[in-house]
Amino acid sequence: MSILELRKLWGNQPLIAAAVGVLIQDETGRVLLQRRGDDGLWGEPGGALEPGEDFLTGARRELLEETGLVCPDLALMPLPDGLQSGPELFHRYPNGHEIYIVGMRAQGTLPASALLDAQPDDSGETLELRWFALDDLPPLSNNANRQSLSVLRARVGLPPLPLEPTPPPPPVGNYLMELRKLVGARPLFAPGANVLVTDAQNRLLLLRHGGTGKWTVPGGSLEPSESFEDCARRELLEETGLTAETLEPLDMFCGPEYRFMYLHGDVVDNVSVLYRAEGVTGRLTLQDGEVLEVGWFEVDELPEDEELSGTLIQDNLKVWKRGQDI
CATH class of the missing domain: 3.90.79.10 (Nucleoside Triphosphate Pyrophosphohydrolase)
Incomplete structure (x- = not known):
């Protein structure tokens, strides 16, 4: 809409x-x-x-x-x-x-x-x-x-312009869910962020999503006032219990090829920044209900495209694989 x-x-x-x-x-x-x-x-x-x-x-x-x-x-x-x-x-x-x-x-x-x-x-x-x-x-x-x-x-070496003051950010809730109550299954823009996390053996962390049964990377949708990086940090912590010292933005994904329909019929147009996490700490902990299982994957062991949660995740993994070829 x-x-x-x-x-x-x-x-x-x-x-x-x-x-x-x-x-x-x-x-x-x-x-x-x-x-x-x-x-x-x-x-x-x-x-x-x-x-x-x-x-x-x-x-x-x-x-x-x-x-x-x-x-x-x-x-x-x-x-x-x-x-x-x-x-x-x-x-x-x-x-x-x-x-x-x-x-x-x-x-x-x-x-x-x-x-x-x-x-x-x-x-x-x-x-x-x-x-x-x-x-x-x-x-x-x-x-x-x-x-x-x-x-x-x-x-050109000029200082930044001063910004006007803004109101306090609203509390984090579930913005898309509230919109859904009004619009039904019709397409909604879903700005958000995904995160590539690797371990000491350079294996990629994937999560099997409870809503689709397919593999994805940590990530999700922005709440009002969040930056893309803030969203990436929040979703990484909520879904895995992990935190990152730094998050490097790698790419933006947006366009008709990233429209996604959930099993219950809701449609989103993904607008997603992909980050690479560095300095990851914490104990890997699954989010109840949303994450069914986790796996660490070598570049030649990644799930097939049909096992991944849509074109966005497929293209996220292509970015990671290209990085392994450098």
Whole structure:
């Protein structure tokens, strides 16, 4: 379901919005910003993904809708700079709708003259478009824009922009389950994180999931205000009793190929960051009900694809296997 459809059922209370920001720079390093129609302040083009959409497709669509421009070299930022998530990315729109933005940043270049051909759509989202130097920015709309522009500023030695204060994070509950009570089995974005854990023999930890009976890696879905890394740490501890000294983001998985239907019919569009755990400590302990068994697997002993819990987990394991070939 789109975020607008969810609003009709959920009201103003916080939603997790899988979204993409688009950072376009000209030949002098200036950044393209839009003056927004909702609050009159400035920000990067971008917005929420459509159901089943991947981040790069969403970035191209949002750029075209909000500026009328096409950027041939548009690409997703490498991790970790490309990731957006965390409690500071809370935003309350003028109409009262509240969100926590999670997702990716895209980047590209266009000549300054491209702005002569800019033609935003008639939605009213864009009041004005202009190039700005990174050391001379206008009043910005929200912390997502401040963080994105701070990424660009860091590359040229400028300090980060100060963030606006945000409300205390809500208590961890079961966000997706609460949404399900309202939307039924219809597809929902499920931003989250998975974790690769290996032992001293470089064997990979897999869990047999109680809901599917198939093998997966530790992981799960974000709660409102969580960062992808916070989610990875929480799910690792809940499902295995283990903690990691560091978590390295390896890849983001998002798009129609990562739609998953559970045995009871609920459908999710996974938006998942894969982490590699280092410095793992603790006693391996199964989560009652959710994890049936655990196993440590050599690279040539991994379960067959049909024994794994969907395309997302299959592709997570491909990332790990590629790392063993280096």
